[in-house]
Amino acid sequence: MNEIPGDLKFRPSHEWVRIEQDGTVTVGISDHAQDLLGDIVFVELPDIGAQMNAEDEVAIVESVKAASDVYSPVSGEIIEVNELLLDNPETINESPYSDGWFYKIQPDNLDEINELLSPQEYGEVCEE
Amino acid sequence: MNKTTLFAEHEKLGAKMVDFGGWSMPINYGSQINEHKIVRSDVGIFDVSHMSIFDLDGSEQEKFLKYLLPNDVSKIKNSGRALYSPLLNKDGGVLDDLIVYNLGTHYRIISNCATRAQNHDWFVKQCEGYDVNIRFMSNLSIIAIQGPQSLNLLKKIGINDLHNMSDFDVKNQNLTMIAKTGYTGEEGFEVVVENANVESFWNRLLEAGASPIGLGARDTLRLEAGLNLYGTDMDKKNNPYESNLAWTIDLNDENRDFIGKSALLAINIDTSKELKGIILRDKGILRSHQVIDHKAGSGEILSGTYSPSFGFSIAFARLDKGHEGEGKVNIRNTEFKVEIVSPPFMRKGKMLI
Numbered sequence: 001m002n003e004i005p006g007d008l009k010f011r012p013s014h015e016w017v018r019i020e021q022d023g024t025v026t027v028g029i030s031d032h033a034q035d036l037l038g039d040i041v042f043v044e045l046p047d048i049g050a051q052m053n054a055e056d057e058v059a060i061v062e063s064v065k066a067a068s069d070v071y072s073p074v075s076g077e078i079i080e081v082n083e084l085l086l087d088n089p090e091t092i093n094e095s096p097y098s099d100g101w102f103y104k105i106q107p108d109n110l111d112e113i114n115e116l117l118s119p120q121e122y123g124e125v126c127e128e
Numbered sequence: 129m130n131k132t133t134l135f136a137e138h139e140k141l142g143a144k145m146v147d148f149g150g151w152s153m154p155i156n157y158g159s160q161i162n163e164h165k166i167v168r169s170d171v172g173i174f175d176v177s178h179m180s181i182f183d184l185d186g187s188e189q190e191k192f193l194k195y196l197l198p199n200d201v202s203k204i205k206n207s208g209r210a211l212y213s214p215l216l217n218k219d220g221g222v223l224d225d226l227i228v229y230n231l232g233t234h235y236r237i238i239s240n241c242a243t244r245a246q247n248h249d250w251f252v253k254q255c256e257g258y259d260v261n262i263r264f265m266s267n268l269s270i271i272a273i274q275g276p277q278s279l280n281l282l283k284k285i286g287i288n289d290l291h292n293m294s295d296f297d298v299k300n301q302n303l304t305m306i307a308k309t310g311y312t313g314e315e316g317f318e319v320v321v322e323n324a325n326v327e328s329f330w331n332r333l334l335e336a337g338a339s340p341i342g343l344g345a346r347d348t349l350r351l352e353a354g355l356n357l358y359g360t361d362m363d364k365k366n367n368p369y370e371s372n373l374a375w376t377i378d379l380n381d382e383n384r385d386f387i388g389k390s391a392l393l394a395i396n397i398d399t400s401k402e403l404k405g406i407i408l409r410d411k412g413i414l415r416s417h418q419v420i421d422h423k424a425g426s427g428e429i430l431s432g433t434y435s436p437s438f439g440f441s442i443a444f445a446r447l448d449k450g451h452e453g454e455g456k457v458n459i460r461n462t463e464f465k466v467e468i469v470s471p472p473f474m475r476k477g478k479m480l481i
Binding site for chain 2 (some may be wrong): 039124
């Protein structure tokens with residue numbers, strides 16, 4: 001069983017979000033996702049300033065095994081990306097919920113986040 | 129789902145098990161990339177007991193194998209030698225690839241896992257009229273020991289008489305077969321033992337310091353070594369000439385007929401496609417089915433992945449003939465320059481590109 005921190009919300013496609021104190025939202029992929037992918041070797045991140053709709057393809061993560069799309073859990077403007085991942089993509093494997101975050105977004109509507117899965121609900125998705 | 133005798137050992141070691149042609153096999157024991165690097169720099173051990181072992185008996189084994197295979201078993205007339213060959217149908221299409229061993233007492237074939245039933249039926253059908261029997265050996269397991277320290281590892285567990293072996297030499301004693309073969313491009317051995325003994329053999333190797341290696345790393349290792357994967361890099365729609373296997377077609381003995389010979393003789397080698405190596409030094413990963421364009425035409429990626437040894441992506445592609453040098457690949461609407469080379473990319477610790 002992979003770790004699922006309690007302060008996060010999830011998409012069923014394995015992205016997590018965390019609402020920061022300043023109202024911005026940090027996005028990454030779950031421990032379960034990195035485990036399914038295996039060693040991650042390449043990441044394509046969105047451009048800062050890009051406007052995303054919820055459900056948009058926002059990033060690509062490639063492991064030794066396969067390429068996978070990452071979908072934006074919320075609508076808004078990309079305000080920061082984790083450039084560390086470009087040269088050290090293995091950080092996602094090592095620290096998916098912390099150093100391995102993908103990007104920060106200024107959300108248009110925080111209500112979208114309420115529609116995401118709780119850690120417990122996401123845990124059930126992973127069990128399936 | 130089929131399981132090898134070592135299934136419980138893999139679970140104990142924390143392996144991630146995946147469905148591999150109907151077999152539950154370890155894909156990695158943590159990190160595929162680390163496992164890959166261990167085999168290039170030290171030594172690793174693989175459970176490859178999902179592969180198929182067929183033993184022959186009867187008085188006409190050699191005669192039958194000379195007909196069955198395009199590579200000529202006359203090359204291993206002396207016992208203690210092994211030979212790689214594709215297995216062809218009458219149209220010259222590749223049904224599988226395999227290694228045939230002359231064990232002195234008899235010949236043995238080891239072929240792939242997914243083709244087991246096909247090969248068994250094919251061997252039985254083709255040996256009609258020969259004094260040959262084919263037996264599938266479900267009582268045997270295979271452990272591959274691969275890496276520059278493989279000889280030292282085997283010495284540590286008391287197997288001392290292997291230093292004089294050349295590649296494709298084989299010894300068979302007390303129901304244990306040790307062949308100097310492998311699927312990684314490194315020094316190494318493949319050992320066939322009885323299922324009853326495989327657990328203790330595996331654990332002796334681990335206790336002597338070997339790392340278990342999953343089939344994920346086996347795939348990146350063999351790609352770097354320029355070795356084809358049956359089903360991905362070639363199948364029955366491909367002939368050996370377009371699969372980088374021209375060297376396995378032995379036409380020296382004009383009097384020898386073998387399955388697929390007449391079809392192969394009708395192929396114009398100058399215009400057939402060829403299997404080449406592709407290198408992408410930019411950030412991006414080559415994957416199966418991506419299209420490669422070059423001056424002489426185009427083609428499709430077969431096996432493609434990230435190469436842990438090089439730190440960039442490499443692949444095989446089947447291309448229209450006549451090009452080495454530069455080509456292009458389109459990945460998610462971005463065009464990248466690639467280099468087109470002759471495989472292998474790496475052998476025995478040496479980078480060849």
